[in-house]
Amino acid sequence: xxxxxxxxxxxxxxxxxxxxxxxxxxxxxxxxxxxxxxxxxxxxxxxxxxxxxxxxxxxxxxxxxxxxxxxxxxxxxxxxxxxxxxxxxxxxxxxxxxxxxxxxxxxxxxxxxxxx
Numbered sequence: 566x567x568x569x570x571x572x573x574x575x576x577x578x579x580x581x582x583x584x585x586x587x588x589x590x591x592x593x594x595x596x597x598x599x600x601x602x603x604x605x606x607x608x609x610x611x612x613x614x615x616x617x618x619x620x621x622x623x624x625x626x627x628x629x630x631x632x633x634x635x636x637x638x639x640x641x642x643x644x645x646x647x648x649x650x651x652x653x654x655x656x657x658x659x660x661x662x663x664x665x666x667x668x669x670x671x672x673x674x675x676x677x678x679x680x681x
Contacts, residue, residue: 570633570678571641571675571676572626572630572677572678573591573623573626573671573673573674574619574622574623574626574674575617575619575671575674576618576619576622576671577648577671577672578648578649578669579630579648579670579672581615581668581669581670582670583645583646583670584611585611586610586612586616586645586646586670586672587611587645588642589605589608589612589616590612590616590643592604593605593616593643594641594642594643595640595641596640597638598635598638598639598640599636599666601620602617602620604620605620612672616672616674618673619656619674620643622674623674623675624638624676633678634656637678638678639677640675640676641675641677642673642675643675645670646671646673647668647670648668648669649669651668651669652664652665652666652667653665653666657670
């Protein structure tokens with residue numbers, strides 16, 4: 566009997582708000598890797614490219630580091646977390662300034678499959 570292993574991939578400091586990626590991440594969670602990649606492939610959102618890159622990285626980790634079968638992998642966890650914020654200022658009237666927070670996010674994908 567083979568044991569069940571988890572494989573993780575994280576994309577850090579992606580230049581996007583985490584709120585924009587969360588609906589897509591929820592949609593991919595619980596699916597097989599092939600289904601998740603199809604969902605991401607045909608999504609027009611910016612989060613789709615970040616999520617696709619992270620899923621492919623997790624698949625490569627599973628294949629190369631743990632000799633896992635790619636066809637049996639499922640997406641156990643897929644989340645977009647808040648990252649740091651780049652603080653900027655927008656000049657306003659009479660020498661004042663308004664703050665701007667340019668948000669960053671982290672994308673984490675955990676795959677589950679059976680190892681050898």
